[in-house]
Amino acid sequence: MNLEALIPEYVRGFQAYVPSKPDHLLMREYGAPVLHRLNNNENPLGPPPAAARVIAAFPPERAAVYPSGDCHDLRQALGVRLGLVADRILVGNGSCEVISSVIKAFCQPGDNIITADKTFAVYEWVAEFSGIEARLTPLHDYAFDPQAMLDRIDRHTKILFVCNPNNPTGSSWSRQVLVDFLEQVGDDRIVVVDEAYREYVEDPDYPDTVGLMERFPNLVVFRTFSKMYGLAGLRVGYLAGTEAVVEVVRRTSVAYSVNVQAQQAALAALEDDCEHIAATRALVRQGKAMVGDACRDLGLETVGGEGNYLMIRTPINDMLMYRRLMRRGMMVRTMTGFRFPGWIRVTLREREVMERFVEALAEEVDMIRNKQGVAA
Missing domain, CATH: 3.90.1150.10 (Aspartate Aminotransferase, domain 1)
Structure with missing residues (x-):
């Protein structure tokens, strides 16, 4: 062979x-x-107490039953929390699966993505092992540099990934920096803002990304239950975007990838967070x-x-x-x-x-x- x-x-x-x-x-x-x-x-x-109780009381017989293939109840609850219809939310087996789904949905060999050189590496990894060029821009004062990212855009650029706040430096963009960036990017490519650590942010100038989606329909937001919600071992991440964008990403996502216990625990976590x-x-x-x-x-x-x-x-x-x-x-x-x-x-x-x-x-x-x- x-x-x-x-x-x-x-x-x-x-x-x-x-x-x-x-x-x-x-x-x-x-x-x-x-x-x-x-x-x-x-x-x-x-995890929050309600989620801990769900995990502790999980009935063994439920392990023999397939989960909701599209995390129906969890998406409904997230929709209420975010003020969105549930079809604008997609849940995956951790944020890594969600990253992969977005890249598969919009990129093909010959395309490129743009992100920082010192950030969460999975954007770069998924692109490269999918045959997509990852263009990396240097941080400025330990923060994502919007101009450096804009300067790397060409006609083959499909997605720009911004980790906000950035892992590992903890730097974050304000609302105005993000809005200016989105305006200059235009609407011909997707901008992903990864907010895995959003719940830790106490800066009042941190952007309301979900609220910006109506103005910028190419904006996609990532969030997770792994960090603040203490469910890293159960792997639950999700994205939000316009219905049109999420419908495309859904085509490349894996149904039934989020297990029953994970869905129930994440749903409970939202109840008393x-x-x-x-x-x-x-x-x-x-x-x-x-x-x-x-x-x-x-x-x-x-x-x-x-x-x-x-x-x-x-x-x-x-x-x-x-x-x-x-x-x-x-x-x-x-x-x-x-x-x-x-x-x-x-x-x-x-x-x-x-x-x-x-x-x-x-x-x-x-x-x-x-x-x-x-x-x-």
């Missing part, structure tokens, strides 16, 4: 994503008695202040705006710092893969975990600097 001959050129040169090992194997490998996950921006509070969101935001504010103060005392640069994470520049290679912190039970995200070599990203969690992280970081930084001083 000549397997190589079967593989498209754009797949042949693409490197598969390698996920981390299960926690119990990592603990054994690094000799860590505990492992605090500070790498995936998960919500330590878990106010206190949950407030509690999570308070936790994040406290963690951000604590880690930020500690890093200033250590002389370490940080970057972080909105979102439940903070980037920290390390005094050594980020992978080496990862290993040192792993031995102390602190699992952070190395940032070389995000094109930020020498940085780590830390999920902001409950006070006790942040205290342990700050202590571990300070001890490691002191040891590193002492060793560097001896070497000098």
Whole structure:
């Protein structure tokens, strides 16, 4: 079998994503008695109480029954929440599936998408392993640069992806910046605004993207239940757009991809999210202040705006710092893969975990600097 001959050129040169090992194997490998996950921006509070009750009470016999193929009840509830008819919403198996559906719906080989070079990498990955060019523009002051994106548009550009707030830098566009950008893009291509971390944003100038869709029918908005709503393990993401745009994307989406329990939990999460969101935001504010103060005392640069994470520049290679912190039970995200070599990203969690992280970081930084001083 000549397997190589079967593989498209754009797949042949693409490197598969390698996920981390299960926690119990990592603990054994690094000799860590505990492992605090500070790498995936998960919500330590878990899902809202109503969603937690649905998950706990899920009847086993429901596992034998197919879910709603188009997430009917969940779309209806989201429509009420967003003030949209349900046909303007499409739910997928996490935001990654939704990203893939949009690219498949509008792009073919020879087309291109535009996004930033230091952002959520799945836009780039899905485009490239689909044979679509991904044009990457540099960040400006750690934020998406609207002019740089506009400058890369040509007649083959189909989609522009804006992560707002940006993962991993936490920067966000104001309403006016987004409106100006949409006006200059025009209506000949799709603009996707990924709002995975929207619920963490407290800036009053953050744009109401759903409200802008009537003025800009080429605008598509992504949101998720993975972050604020603590349902990352159940994989529920969704998009909203005009009925015409969503109908096209629906043609390329996979029916029945969101399981029964995930749909029910997401539906319940919308019922009592106010206190949950407030509690999570308070936790994040406290963690951000604590880690930020500690890093200033250590002389370490940080970057972080909105979102439940903070980037920290390390005094050594980020992978080496990862290993040192792993031995102390602190699992952070190395940032070389995000094109930020020498940085780590830390999920902001409950006070006790942040205290342990700050202590571990300070001890490691002191040891590193002492060793560097001896070497000098």
